[in-house]
Every structure is written in structure tokens, then in C-alpha cells.
Amino acid sequence: MDVVEICRKGTLSSGEPSTKRSITSIYDDDEVVGFEKDAEIIMMKLIRGTEERDVISIFRMPGLGKTTLESKVYNNPSIVNYFDVKAWCITSI
Template sequence: MEVVETCEKRTLSSVEPSTERSFPSIDEEVVGFVEDAENIMQKLTGGTKDMDVLSIYGMPGLGKTTLAGKVYNNPSIVNRFDVRVWCSVSQTYDRRTLLVEIFKQTTHDKSEIKEDVDVIADMLQKALIGRRYLIVLDDIWEVEAWEDVGLCFPNNEKGSRVIVTTRIEEVAKNLQHRSDPYSLRFLTVEESWELLKKKGYKLPNIVRDCLLSLS
């Protein structure tokens, strides 16, 4: 079957929102997720040689994007993968825009791409074949968003990985391949206080005292 046939999906929005890489700075603080980061990196570097999808899900504000960004920028991950791609999907997105962004990051092609969406899907799959890739799709809201691009990621038995972050547990479960979805927990009171201190937030004395009394 041709790639363009397997990848053919509708465009969900006539608007073309940005899919530029917007991952957190490597200096951004991640408090309380050291073990989570280690677990995720083990899933990225070990296990099956087949392409696998790791979904990280949890309520907004828990740090899914920040955690994924720290893993994405870890030197051991940077050195392991031939291709690394980061795209923010969000609730409304355009399939063509998303595919173009993934293709440009994969190939470092800065030229204007005028081909239609099916041709771009074919170009993307061919660009990824034979390469160990890590693709992050940040903030997916619907399974259809994965279906619009996921079939363009070849299973090349190179140990390639896709990280998906989502706030919706059902989406995470529907995207499951071999790895179980990863549920991101809430910070403890102690971790929340540590994060606030590192961020340098100025808290009212009564709030500060309440947090200290709980820690």
C-alpha cells in the first residue's frame, strides 16, 4: 500500500496554528520528577527495537511538557537518536502544517514546501526510513491528531520512539503501542514548596507559613 494512502486523513482546522518547537529551556526547573525522567529515558533507550509510543498524561500544569523537554534535551538522548523532532499540536491544528514542520526538522530543509499533504506524508516517511528517530508531539487532545501523522512514522526496527503528551487519559490509552501510558503524579507539598522557592515567587506570609507548616 502506498504511504499516501495509509496517511490520508482530513484536515481538522482551516486555521494553520504554529507547530514550532516550543519546548522549555533546558534551564527550566523540574522538581520532584527525577525518577520520572529516569523511567522515561529507560523506555526510550531500552526495550523493543520496534517503533514505540510513550504517552505522558496528567492534568494541566503538572509539568508534562517540561518533563518531556528535559528528557528530550538530555545528552544521552541527544546522542542516541539520529533525528529529534519537537512539535506542539494543541487542540486545533492543521495536518499539513504539522507534517511540514516534522519534515523540516527531520531534514533541516528551510525551503518553502509547496507539495500537497499526501506528497509531504510520503516525503516524511522516506526521510525517516533507516534512521533512529525521536519525535515529541506535545499537547495532543484527540486520537485523530495521532492518526493524521502516526502512520507516517516507519517501524524500521531501529529503536525509534515517539513521546506524546496529553491531558486526556483516554487519548493516552488509545495511543498505546508496547509501553503503558505514563501517568504523571501531583507534586507533594514539599516538592511544591521547593519549586516555588526555586522560581523565586513572592508569596504572602500567610500562604508561606501554611506551606511551611505542611512540609
């Protein structure tokens, strides 16, 4: 079972329902203000990067807009159309 299939079915390979939460943006991209320069830098790294898989980490104190920035990049039409498959992983300590 591949990642796309897991996301579509919402289950793990064991057949158990996934307990992971789905993250969606509550903001329309046109309503998000700020982060333009940060989003542009991240998008350039993603699109003009190497052929190898890369991980881009975004970390800041809580409440400073990490999820908003990530959503802005993840849902940008340039990124959506560039990649066949995308993944967004959130971790916390």
C-alpha cells in the first residue's frame, strides 16, 4: 500500500483506521498576508532543488504562523502542478 492509497483510504496497512488528524487550511490563500518572501524561498528550494529527496524543516515558537506558511507553500499552484505526489508531516515534542 503506497502513501497515496493510505491517504485516500485513511487506513494503515494493518487495516486499522488511521488516528492521524487531517490538516487543512482554514484560510483562503488570498486572505493570508505576510510570509511572501519566506514562501518564495521555500518554493524555490523545492522546485529548483536537486534530483534527490529533501526535507525542509520549519520550526519556530508556537503561534508564529508555521502552519500558515506551510499551507501557503503546499497549496500554491506552482507546487501543486510541479509534483506528482506531495507529503506534509507535522511533528511535535
